[in-house]
Amino acid sequence: MNTTTAALLLLTADRLARELHTSTEPVTLPQWETFDNTVYRCLHTLLGPGRKLTGHDSAEGSAAIRTFQHYPTPLRPAPGETYSPTEAARLIGSNTHRITRDAIAGRIHAERVDRALRIPAEELDHRPDLTAAMSTDAHPFSRLTVAIGAMTDVLAGHRVSAGAALTDDRQIAAAMRHVLSLAAVAARHTLHTGAVADLDRPLLIAQYADLAVDALDGRSGYPQLWTMTSTNPPAWSVSNRGSAVGRPAGVRMIEAVSVRAANAVRDAVTYSWVGGMPVVSPAHARSAPRRAVAALRSDSAPEALCWFSM
Amino acid sequence: MQKPINWVDEAVQSLHAAADRADVLGSADVFSSWAAMAGQIGLVASGLDPLAAPTIRRPWASVDDGLTAALEALDRIGPLDGADDLALWEWHVQEIRDLVERLATLP
Numbered sequence: 073m074n075t076t077t078a079a080l081l082l083l084t085a086d087r088l089a090r091e092l093h094t095s096t097e098p099v100t101l102p103q104w105e106t107f108d109n110t111v112y113r114c115l116h117t118l119l120g121p122g123r124k125l126t127g128h129d130s131a132e133g134s135a136a137i138r139t140f141q142h143y144p145t146p147l148r149p150a151p152g153e154t155y156s157p158t159e160a161a162r163l164i165g166s167n168t169h170r171i172t173r174d175a176i177a178g179r180i181h182a183e184r185v186d187r188a189l190r191i192p193a194e195e196l197d198h199r200p201d202l203t204a205a206m207s208t209d210a211h212p213f214s215r216l217t218v219a220i221g222a223m224t225d226v227l228a229g230h231r232v233s234a235g236a237a238l239t240d241d242r243q244i245a246a247a248m249r250h251v252l253s254l255a256a257v258a259a260r261h262t263l264h265t266g267a268v269a270d271l272d273r274p275l276l277i278a279q280y281a282d283l284a285v286d287a288l289d290g291r292s293g294y295p296q297l298w299t300m301t302s303t304n305p306p307a308w309s310v311s312n313r314g315s316a317v318g319r320p321a322g323v324r325m326i327e328a329v330s331v332r333a334a335n336a337v338r339d340a341v342t343y344s345w346v347g348g349m350p351v352v353s354p355a356h357a358r359s360a361p362r363r364a365v366a367a368l369r370s371d372s373a374p375e376a377l378c379w380f381s382m
Numbered sequence: 383m384q385k386p387i388n389w390v391d392e393a394v395q396s397l398h399a400a401a402d403r404a405d406v407l408g409s410a411d412v413f414s415s416w417a418a419m420a421g422q423i424g425l426v427a428s429g430l431d432p433l434a435a436p437t438i439r440r441p442w443a444s445v446d447d448g449l450t451a452a453l454e455a456l457d458r459i460g461p462l463d464g465a466d467d468l469a470l471w472e473w474h475v476q477e478i479r480d481l482v483e484r485l486a487t488l489p
Contacts, residue, residue: 079462086461089469093476246466254466260473290466 078237079297082250083224087218089254092261095212099262101270107217108277109147109202111255115140116150118247132289133241134249139284144276148202149193154183160191163323164198216258220251228302237300242292249290256281280302285376390431393455397427397475398436400448403426404482407445415485419445419478426474430465446486449479 119140129137149155149163157171160180173323175182175189181187182343207215227237238244263271401423404464408417427434442448454462456472465471 083461086469090461090472093473157412200479250466253470256467257469257473285467285470293462 076302077298078223078224078226078292078302080299081219081226082247082297083159085216085219085223085288086250086252088219089257090211092212092216092257095261097213098267099213099274100266102268103205103211103213103217104262104270104274104373105147105199105202105211106205107200107220107255108273109259110205110221110224111251111277112143112146112148113150114220114251115143115248116153117224117227117231118236118238118244118251120231121150121153122237130241132245132292135288136245139248139252139287142280142284144273144280148199149196151193153193154185154190155193155196157189157191160196164368205294213261216254220254222281226300226302229302238294238296240292240296243294243296244291245288246292247289247294247297249285250294252281252284252288256285282332289293295358383488389455389458391434393452393475394431394434395428395432395436396442396448396452396455397423399442400445400452401427402436403442403448406443415488416445419482422478423449426471427477429474430471444486446479446484449475449482453479 119136123137125134125137125141145162145165155163157175158168160166161168161171171180171191172189174180174282175191178279180191181195184190205214206223207218209215209218230237236244240245256278259274259281262274263278266274401420404420404423408414408420410415427436442451453472453475456468456475459468461468469477
């Protein structure tokens with residue numbers, strides 16, 4: 073059994089980002105899109121869902137919220153988030169009037185919160201094909217994506233009553249700054265190695281990340297990330313769909329998958345740490361991880377898949 | 383007790399020395415590619431530590447040696463020990479070193 077922390081995973085991601093420069097392997101569009109989506113999910117998890125400017129935010133909190141709001145139109149909406157018709161229109165490239173009309177007519181599921189329409193993320197998700205990167209993919213870029221995705225999963229497992237995992241705005245801003253500097257490096261690497269036709273989005277993210285790194289204050293550090301631990305393998309026992317006993321860190325996302333998939337994962341994994349990198353190896357048969365991945369894929373459970381990828 | 387080595391300062395000093403070397407290669411010609419490179423290297427050094435002035439003259443034989451020494455110093459800083467954007471600065475230095483390698487092969 074091994075224990076890791078969100079800080080160690082960020083450290084791993086940093087090392088992998090620094091090593092990118094030595095890689096000449098081209099980054100494909102699917103690899104970039106998975107990374108892009110993972111970084112957005114990470115920033116969203118760091119900040120906490122539904123966080124908006126209130127007028128009473130600290131300077132660091134305000135900078136973090138503004139930075140997140142300026143993320144170029146994300147490829148997938150943040151999980152568990154709800155959006156106003158204007159925000160929804162921006163996400164799917166429509167207009168506010170049409171979204172409002174569709175919501176009122178029931179063509180889009182929406183809820184009334186304080187008389188305002190809120191549209192759940194699932195209604196606006198047009199890219200369910202974007203799933204988590206797999207640690208079985210030895211490509212250095214995918215390994216970086218896996219490390220950031222795993223850190224996000226650990227953070228998600230430590231949310232305080234559906235808020236952010238970190239409770240100090242200065243630490244949120246510093247951690248966001250670190251993740252965005254890694255995104256800037258990854259985007260530059262993609263611009264070097266990717267196909268010209270696929271570089272619009274990496275260029276956009278490189279430009280955004282550069283500005284965001286300048287806008288955020290990173291001086292405080294993020295000691296809270298060290299306290300967010302996760303144990304591998306998760307020692308859960310599955311009773312039925314949606315319930316896991318014990319709920320150790322990292323199990324929450326497993327709850328969303330079927331018993332078949334959860335059992336397949338449990339049968340498949342032995343975790344070890346080699347040179348600071350988490351390595352998953354088959355526990356029983358060589359085909360076990362493949363069966364688990366197939367089961368998770370058929371469950372459309374990207375977070376669980378990402379966790380398993382670790 | 384021996385004072386711990388400040389690796390950021392080591393990197394900055396190596397960068398300033400590399401910039402000096404590039405300036406020499408530019409032969410005081412402001413339109414020279416080496417003079418432009420000296421400016422780029424100086425900018426990265428100032429970005430890493432705006433307050434650090436070049437204090438120690440490093441005997442690097444070439445611009446590339448200075449940049450390599452700077453990269454080695456940056457590599458010694460743990461990912462969570464230095465600035466949050468250290469990976470980005472390291473990328474800048476690596477980019478400049480690639481450019482210097484190409485520039486050195488030009489007639």
